[in-house]
Amino acid sequence: MVADYVDWLRREGRIVIVGASLAGLRAAETLRAEGFAGELTLIGDEPYEPYDRPPLSKSVLLGKASPHRTELPHRREIDAKWRLGVPATGLDLSAKRVRLADGDEVEYDRLLIATGVRARPWPKEEEARLDGVCLLRTRDDAADLYQRLKAGPRRVFVIGAGFAGSEVASACRETGIPVTVAERAGAPLVGALGGVIGAVAADLQTENGVDLRTGVTVTSLEGDSVGRVRAVHLSDESVVEADVVVVSLGSVRNTDWLAGSGLGAGPRGIACDAGCRAFDFRGIVTDDVFVAGDVARSPHALFGYQFLSLEHWGNAVAQAETAAHNMICHGADRRPHLWMPAFWSSMFGVNIKSVGVPSMGDQLMITQGSLAERRFVGVYGHQGRVIAAVTFDNTRWLEFYARQIERGAPFPVEYPTVDRRPEGRQPVAADFPDPSLPTHGPTVTLSGYSPADQQLVFHPARH
Amino acid sequence: MRLVVDLNKCQGYAQCAFLAPDVFAMHGDEALIYNPHAPEEQRERLARAVAACPVQAITADGLDDRGDKRDTGNAGATGDVQEASDGR
Ligand SMILES: Cc1cc2nc3c(=O)[nH]c(=O)nc-3n(C[C@H](O)[C@H](O)[C@H](O)COP(=O)(O)OP(=O)(O)OC[C@H]3O[C@@H](n4cnc5c(N)ncnc54)[C@H](O)[C@@H]3O)c2cc1C
Numbered sequence A: 001m002v003a004d005y006v007d008w009l010r011r012e013g014r015i016v017i018v019g020a021s022l023a024g025l026r027a028a029e030t031l032r033a034e035g036f037a038g039e040l041t042l043i044g045d046e047p048y049e050p051y052d053r054p055p056l057s058k059s060v061l062l063g064k065a066s067p068h069r070t071e072l073p074h075r076r077e078i079d080a081k082w083r084l085g086v087p088a089t090g091l092d093l094s095a096k097r098v099r100l101a102d103g104d105e106v107e108y109d110r111l112l113i114a115t116g117v118r119a120r121p122w123p124k125e126e127e128a129r130l131d132g133v134c135l136l137r138t139r140d141d142a143a144d145l146y147q148r149l150k151a152g153p154r155r156v157f158v159i160g161a162g163f164a165g166s167e168v169a170s171a172c173r174e175t176g177i178p179v180t181v182a183e184r185a186g187a188p189l190v191g192a193l194g195g196v197i198g199a200v201a202a203d204l205q206t207e208n209g210v211d212l213r214t215g216v217t218v219t220s221l222e223g224d225s226v227g228r229v230r231a232v233h234l235s236d237e238s239v240v241e242a243d244v245v246v247v248s249l250g251s252v253r254n255t256d257w258l259a260g261s262g263l264g265a266g267p268r269g270i271a272c273d274a275g276c277r278a279f280d281f282r283g284i285v286t287d288d289v290f291v292a293g294d295v296a297r298s299p300h301a302l303f304g305y306q307f308l309s310l311e312h313w314g315n316a317v318a319q320a321e322t323a324a325h326n327m328i329c330h331g332a333d334r335r336p337h338l339w340m341p342a343f344w345s346s347m348f349g350v351n352i353k354s355v356g357v358p359s360m361g362d363q364l365m366i367t368q369g370s371l372a373e374r375r376f377v378g379v380y381g382h383q384g385r386v387i388a389a390v391t392f393d394n395t396r397w398l399e400f401y402a403r404q405i406e407r408g409a410p411f412p413v414e415y416p417t418v419d420r421r422p423e424g425r426q427p428v429a430a431d432f433p434d435p436s437l438p439t440h441g442p443t444v445t446l447s448g449y450s451p452a453d454q455q456l457v458f459h460p461a462r463h
Numbered sequence B: 001m002r003l004v005v006d007l008n009k010c011q012g013y014a015q016c017a018f019l020a021p022d023v024f025a026m027h028g029d030e031a032l033i034y035n036p037h038a039p040e041e042q043r044e045r046l047a048r049a050v051a052a053c054p055v056q057a058i059t060a061d062g063l064d065d066r067g068d069k070r071d072t073g074n075a076g077a078t079g080d081v082q083e084a085s086d087g088r
């Protein structure tokens, strides 16, 4: 019976993908590559076909690529019906229907949700509306910000020194624009990489001429008489004049449209099993709704079965491929999403990459190179195991450490390594901030593992 | 032609920057930046870069056939996509 259903689905079923970006596109390609011959619909609220986001804060801001031309290459034809420029507004799980903002309803036999995240806006709405207050998530955001940078602002102010904010600051300095960065934590990248590596990132910024203010928060944005932003007020009472403010306060998961649907979706994303099947709000797994990409939260065997939300490009691709595969095969052929978390960024001419989950690390060892030279490998340890590694301009060693993480290799790292310095003989505290205090830029969020975690709350829709 | 580099895979070997310098450039010692939209006259160089990358990190489409095989025909917004270029 079940086998028949899958065969039927593969031949003539209807698969709907909500979210037409990186994960949505790669899932569609995988479905076709693995023989799905039925009807495929992609629904996306942006009026554009899938495009790539990482260049938006890098080559685009440097003027080396157009914000309008980062469309993703297709790996194959996908013969899909595209519904672009129209958001999905609701999901009826029992009728298996997606509601669209234009009133249409689209029926599915299996659904993939890949609605990603959006930039967290500046919380004070009136201030957020001031001309010159920018976000950076979409190509329209990037086009707007690029135009403003090109116009030669007197000063750019970046709120939040996570990866995105730091990349913006880097682009400003490279194009000769004065820039101030404010970060609530003690250093940039602290949420993602901890205080030891954060200190290196801080030096990198100040040496490149960034006016870096740490341990402060922005209290308000001040506009002029015609509604343009003109100054930023900080918690230490200082005021910085700026005509462009980039709000880089992390992201909000696009799950609002699922409110009241009965799916286990909320501010922390959509929880799913290792096979990418979504949970409903009772924690019971569904079998016809799948999730992939930035919006997903899934348990990972290598990391104590913690639910990981990874806002990583590589995760979106890998999870989309696994979800698509699992959508159209029989139970025994399904695969778990066991991707080794991997991330890259570049700023101030330095290539920063990581594998594993650095924010789980309590301790850190610099096993190769040196912090002072900004060319090193840092290895994170958790409960006697290697749990993550980060490299600054040392990418070629990362693969080795990824294997160490997979093997659960012991920490501290005792074996000899190439270019080991005296500073790397002993582990030090990795110095992550107290997780209960929000910082601006963690790229990995852990939740739902400890039995003390009581955060599973269901918020039914108002109506 | 569209292209994307899987920068998790990329080892910064710079072969691509050597073979297609108008599309790929090293930024510092090992960070790669690139233009995700390569102009038509870069076709051959891009194809060489894709083939030469030792870790096969570069995906490009439209390399082997000239026709636009992308199938977004049903999208209401396809027109916008075509017009969205700012001409750079
Ligand atoms: C500026 C920038 C730089 C980045 N740099 C890096 C980097 O260097 N390295 C790295 O690893 N990652 C980076 N990332 C992260 C990476 O781009 C994301 O991990 C990736 O885009 C996730 O893909 P996704 O398809 O899951 O989600 P998204 O790309 O967020 O796509 C979700 C899509 O769904 C749409 N959508 C949302 N709600 C609805 C709805 N109700 N109905 C219809 N459609 C909807 C959204 O508009 C969007 O188009 C960067 C991101 C940004 C913004």
Ligand code: SF4
Residues within 6 Å of the ligand: B005, B009, B010, B011, B012, B013, B014, B015, B016, B017, B024, B032, B052, B053, B054, B055, B056, B057, B058
């Ligand atoms: S050739 Fe490949 S590995 Fe080398 S820099 Fe280019 S993309 Fe990276």
